[in-house]
Amino acid sequence: MSNDTPRTSRTGRARRVITAVTSGGLRILVDLLVVSLWVLFLTLWFLETAWPRWAFYGALLLGVSVYVSITSGWWASTTADDGA
Amino acid sequence: MDRRSFLRTLVSGGYALGMAAWLGVDDFLAADDGEVPVVTALVREDPDDPWSIRERTRTVPAEWYAAVESAFELNQRLARIAFTGYLGSAVVPGDHESGTATVSVGVSGDGHSVSEMVGELAAGIDIKAETIIDVDDIQNGPEHREPRLADAIPDGGVPSGVACETPSSMATLGPALYHPDGQRQFFVTAEHAFMDDHDATDGTLHLPREERDTIELGTVAHFHPAEDVAAVEPTGRVEPTSRIEAPRQPRVRGQFTKFGLADLVARDAELEKVGALSGHTTGKIQGIDAVTCFTDEFCRRGQIRWGGEMDLTDGDSGSVSYHRDPEGEDEDVLIAGFNNARTWWPGQSYVWGVGAYRLTEQHGYHF
Numbered sequence: 414m415s416n417d418t419p420r421t422s423r424t425g426r427a428r429r430v431i432t433a434v435t436s437g438g439l440r441i442l443v444d445l446l447v448v449s450l451w452v453l454f455l456t457l458w459f460l461e462t463a464w465p466r467w468a469f470y471g472a473l474l475l476g477v478s479v480y481v482s483i484t485s486g487w488w489a490s491t492t493a494d495d496g497a
Numbered sequence: 498m499d500r501r502s503f504l505r506t507l508v509s510g511g512y513a514l515g516m517a518a519w520l521g522v523d524d525f526l527a528a529d530d531g532e533v534p535v536v537t538a539l540v541r542e543d544p545d546d547p548w549s550i551r552e553r554t555r556t557v558p559a560e561w562y563a564a565v566e567s568a569f570e571l572n573q574r575l576a577r578i579a580f581t582g583y584l585g586s587a588v589v590p591g592d593h594e595s596g597t598a599t600v601s602v603g604v605s606g607d608g609h610s611v612s613e614m615v616g617e618l619a620a621g622i623d624i625k626a627e628t629i630i631d632v633d634d635i636q637n638g639p640e641h642r643e644p645r646l647a648d649a650i651p652d653g654g655v656p657s658g659v660a661c662e663t664p665s666s667m668a669t670l671g672p673a674l675y676h677p678d679g680q681r682q683f684f685v686t687a688e689h690a691f692m693d694d695h696d697a698t699d700g701t702l703h704l705p706r707e708e709r710d711t712i713e714l715g716t717v718a719h720f721h722p723a724e725d726v727a728a729v730e731p732t733g734r735v736e737p738t739s740r741i742e743a744p745r746q747p748r749v750r751g752q753f754t755k756f757g758l759a760d761l762v763a764r765d766a767e768l769e770k771v772g773a774l775s776g777h778t779t780g781k782i783q784g785i786d787a788v789t790c791f792t793d794e795f796c797r798r799g800q801i802r803w804g805g806e807m808d809l810t811d812g813d814s815g816s817v818s819y820h821r822d823p824e825g826e827d828e829d830v831l832i833a834g835f836n837n838a839r840t841w842w843p844g845q846s847y848v849w850g851v852g853a854y855r856l857t858e859q860h861g862y863h864f
Contacts, residue, residue: 448509452516466523473517477509485502 451476532556537757538831539863540822541750547675547682547739550751550863553824557760560596565759568598569786575602576788576796584791587784587802590759598759601784603791603845644773644812645742646707654738655684655704656746657817658771661714662703665692669773669816670704670714671835672749673737674728674862683862684714684729684737686815687837688722702729721860723797724851725814725837728862739864741819741830743771750822750829752853752864758785758801758833761820768803768820768833770848772813780804782833783847792838799855801834802847809839809848817864818850832864 455472517523534554542549568588575586584603591597644660644667657672661684668690674683684702691700700717718730731737739749753761761768767779780803787800803818814837822829835850856862 444505444509445512448513449516452513452520456517456520456522469517469522470514473513474510477513478506481502481506481509485499485505 447480448477451480531559533559533562535562535756535760536754537760538753538822539751539857540825540831544739544748544750544826544829547673547863548677548680553751555760557756557763558593558596561591561593561598561763562756564596564598565590565756568600569755572600572786572788573798575600576790576798585787585789585796587787587800588759589784590762592763592765644705645776646705647742648707654736654740655714656738656740656742657749658742658773658777660705660773660812661686661815662705662711663690663692664699664701666690667773667812668814669771669812671815671817672741672832672864673739674864676728676860676862678861682731682737683718684731686727686729687835688720688725688727689837690814691717691720691727700727700729702727704735719860721856723795724799724835724856724859725797726835726851726856741771741817743769743777745828747819747821747830748828749819749832749864750825752832752857753820754854755786755799755852757831758782758852758854761833766820768801768818769830770804770808770813770816770818770836772809772816772836774812775808775810778804778808780808780848783845785852787849789840789849791840797851799852799858800849801852802849803833804848806839806841806846806848809836814838817853818848 452473455469455476534556536552537555538553539550540553541547542551565588568590572586572588575583586600586602589599589601591599645658647655647659655670657670659670660667661670662668663686668686671685674685675681676683686702702714702717703711704714705711712735713733714735715729715732717727719728721727741747741749762782762785765781767781769777769779771777782801782803784802786798787802788796788798789800790796801818816836818833818836819830820833822831825831832853834852834855836848837850839848840846853864
């Protein structure tokens with residue numbers, strides 16, 4: 414049974430890599446979904462209100478950076494040691 | 498902010514901008530900045546393929562658009578009412594900065610009550626009532642000129658601007674006219690060049706040539722009296738072309754829409770034409786979407802008024818007015834409309850004919 418130990422540890426490493434890749438892929442998908450919904454929401458809102466163009470792009474980019482700054486804390490706590 | 502957050506912001510931001518552009522957000526945001534998109538022309542994507550016609554849009558000031566649009570509506574309302582003494586009216590858009598438009602109304606005799614009545618109809622539009630003392634019929638030009646005849650026929654096609662003969666008179670040949678139904682192409686000239694009784698003629702159109710025999714171009718497939726256009730189905734070995742017989746041999750790339758013409762007026766642009774008798778002339782646009790009720794029992798709508806009486810003479814009917822395509826190649830031109838008549842009275846003198854957009858709206862043809 415002693416032979417099992419290194420195999421188990423290798424499997425563990427592989428799982429960690431898979432987890433990292435999956436969570437990275439998931440993060441990108443969630444980011445795209447959230448940003449898409451944000452753009453769509455802003456588009457519909459601005460269609461109704463007739464506000465100026467600079468306000469649209471300002472809100473668009475502000476929303477994206479606020480979203481990133483909030484969520485980066487969450488991801489950082491779960492995968493603190495990952496390289497960028 | 499650490500490097501990862503920065504990268505995420507950059508990627509997400511880029512994606513957001515890309516998606517906004519894909520959604521066409523700018524189309525209406527630009528309008529919100531005081532500009533609106535309007536279709537100004539129907540233009541061929543491929544100059545040699547008349548069926549590749551696409552709409553072209555450009556943005557114009559929202560205020561100007563609103564003024565011109567209400568002027569068009571008002572003009573149509575006037576034509577529908579057609580009060581006593583009404584001879585016609587036209588829309589004259591102001592320049593883009595002014596954000597205004599004028600409706601020029603022609604009335605016969607005493608026009609006081611008329612201007613009051615028109616004033617009640619108008620909402621924020623400047624009305625210019627012109628009292629017209631007398632209406633001259635189309636008269637013969639003072640000097641007799643020799644018509645320009647077609648030369649040898651290049652590539653089996655006949656350009657616009659040369660003389661053509663109907664059974665009863667002579668007119669100018671227009672550039673090829675296309676109809677999307679069955680992808681047909683037509684020779685085109687003025688309907689009034691044919692005898693009033695269409696059944697009495699065989700409706701053939703001939704092409705007299707320099708030092709050669711006259712050849713038959715085709716027979717009339719459709720008469721459009723209100724637009725003063727006769728569409729002639731080619732039956733011979735020659736085909737209509739999208740070229741104009743002018744020094745640079747301009748190539749017809751499409752046509753202006755109603756708002757395209759309004760935009761030309763706003764930019765103080767000139768129209769050109771090539772008639773079989775008076776040749777190549779240019780002139781300012783005096784009014785668009787005009788209604789003229791003084792030549793027949795019915796009113797003609799969607800007319801363009803431009804130039805002066807000297808820009809047209811008998812035999813020039815059927816020629817087209819055009820302007821350089823602002824976005825095309827050097828030789829490309831867009832058609833404004835036909836030149837079929839001229840009118841002059843004290844204070845006014847112009848050539849007029851149906852706009853290409855009107856022909857498209859009514860019958861589906863395009864250049």
